[in-house]
Amino acid sequence: MSTETRKVQLTGGATYIVSLPKQWAEKAGLKPGSELQLVPQDRYSLHLYTASSPEAASLSKSTVDILPDLPTEDIVRNFITQYLAGFDIIQLDLQHMNADQRVTVKDTIRRLMIGAEIISETTNKLVVQCFLGQANLPLLNALERMEALVRSMQHDAVKALLEGDTPLAEEVVQRDPEVDRFYFYIVRQLTAAVGRTDRIRQIGLSSPQACLGYRLVVKSIERAGDHAARLASIAASTKLPDGSPLGNTFMKMHQISDKVFQDSLITLRNLDVPLAHETIRRVESVVQQEDKGIRALLGGKFPVEAVLNLRLGLESLRRIAEYGSDIAETSINLSVER
DSSP: OOOOOOOOEEETTTEEEOOOOHHHHHHTTOOTTOOEEEEEOGGGOEEEEETTSTTTSSSOEEEEOOOTTOOHHHHHHHHHHHHHTTOSEEEEEOTTOOHHHHHHHHHHHHHHOTTEEEEEEOSSEEEEEEOOOTTTSOHHHHHHHHHHHHHHHHHHHHHHHHHTOHHHHHHHHTTHHHHHHHHHHHHHHHHHHTTOHHHHHHTTOOSHHHHHHHHHHHHHHHHHHHHHHHHHHHHHHOOOOTTOTHHHHHHHHHHHHHHHHHHHHHHHHHTOHHHHHHHHHHHHHHHHHHHHHHHHHHHSOOOHHHHHHHHHHHHHHHHHHHHHHHHHHHHHHHHHHO
């Protein structure tokens, strides 16, 4: 539909009115007496919603159609897509799913989707409703909990590596799905808010640009969690020789990396540009420690498998610091918007 121009008219001496394009009104099913929801947006714009639109409905609904012989990971991915899109009720067609696939999908919903509950299940249909919303778990609170979880994973992964604590390392790996739970939940909140000023303010942000920035931030935190879990996996299968100087290198990298990651979130909360620049520069110290660790690996008498694993461990600590740097850079960008 092409752009049309309307003139604002005054009626009754106190009310401004503007006519709606007839073609649009007919397609939207509007009749005399129909109600519209008007939501003020930034920059003097309005969003109009009909009573039948998904935005105006009390509960938005979606159906995930399952094609025959669709791999389980594709089914799970399709469901996650609907969850991230912000639908309140998600229905899955089970006709073409085997018993193992049903178990996997239901387990994924329970483990990874915050607030998602299975409310109905029949032979051919699974209905999931998302109960938990912004009021129950504010976005910024969820982000802080996600940050604390990732930092504890990194700390315990390094501790397990240095002390040869395999049970602790395995426990750290098991925390990773919890990071994913917060990631999916926060992305769901951000997706629902984009384009709706009222929802953006409800989640504690100021603009669609801020939503985009926080989308990048939460992805960086999630990836940092993946690297903490990878370091823990290495700690569960690889032991450092007693008295190896490589242990000191791992500890120094961890201390700097953790500081970078922690300060990056402080810059995000306060939009502290000087601290953000300082945080970004500090990543170079992590790189220098990584180079030192690589030289120790190549110059030491380590089994080949241990060399490969420990090299990946050094890389994970460096990558965590780099994700912190990305968050700090996003903070700088958001400070300009403010």
